[in-house]
Amino acid sequence: QKEVEQDPGPLSVPEGAIVSLNCTYSNSAFQYFMWYRQYSRKGPELLMYTYSSGNKEDGRFTAQVDKSSKYISLFIRDSQPSDSATYLCAITRPGRNDMRFGAGTRLTVKP
Amino acid sequence: DVKVTQSSRYLVKRTGEKVFLECVQDMDHENMFWYRQDPGLGLRLIYFSYDVKMKEKGDIPEGYSVSREKKERFSLILESASTNQTSMYLCASSRDQRHYEQFFGPGTRLTVL
Numbered sequence: 001q002k003e004v005e006q007d008p009g010p011l012s013v014p015e016g017a018i019v020s021l022n023c024t025y026s027n028s029a030f031q032y033f034m035w036y037r038q039y040s041r042k043g044p045e046l047l048m049y050t051y052s053s054g055n056k057e058d059g060r061f062t063a064q065v066d067k068s069s070k071y072i073s074l075f076i077r078d079s080q081p082s083d084s085a086t087y088l089c090a091i092t093r094p095g096r097n098d099m100r101f102g103a104g105t106r107l108t109v110k111p
Numbered sequence: 112d113v114k115v116t117q118s119s120r121y122l123v124k125r126t127g128e129k130v131f132l133e134c135v136q137d138m139d140h141e142n143m144f145w146y147r148q149d150p151g152l153g154l155r156l157i158y159f160s161y162d163v164k165m166k167e168k169g170d171i172p173e174g175y176s177v178s179r180e181k182k183e184r185f186s187l188i189l190e191s192a193s194t195n196q197t198s199m200y201l202c203a204s205s206r207d208q209r210h211y212e213q214f215f216g217p218g219t220r221l222t223v224l
Contacts, residue, residue, distance in 0.1 A: 006153075008151070032211045034211075034212065034213075036215075041218070041220075042217055042218065043115075043201055043215035043216050043217045043218045044154075044201070044215045045215070046212055046213070046214065049211075049212050088153070088154070090213075092211050095208065097142055097144070097159050097161065097167075097205075097208075098156055098159075098169065098170075099156075099211070099213060101153045101154040102153060103151060103152065103153040104153060
């Protein structure tokens, strides 16, 4: 079993839709959770970072962590064509440098 | 803003060649990382370094070596390139052992013929 699982999609939504991206992980030792956005032919850029259960909001983006279910989500409200990218979840443990990445979900937002 | 730069965006090499990929970060970060990214496999850690001249193997170190002679610079070396090393190579850095956010460079798309 992979340490972190992410549905690769692709996911296609109309402009303005609410997007839900999800990852599950297998080890409860993971305590730090990140979402990265990667545009085509570019490096990943950090979108959200959280370390506690619950929600963290930043503009149109909300990161949600449910440690009891080992489930993390990223919600995008009022999605825009500029949100079209691959979204990667990433998790890590305290004191460790070996971050684990999901395979990425490719999102297309159609005008 | 953290800036991580990589020496080349695209590189084409022949089987058996020695290949150097360079990465530089300008934020005095202690940790630096090399990943490769392949479709369906996500990012896989090759090596990382938490200090000058220090390195640790990641998940897939075979066929690679690294060098960190200065804090800001981390090099990935393919001693004898093979076709299965054709991939996107990403360098990242993070501040220190207590800060887990990693900041990535733009990537180098390496093709080995």
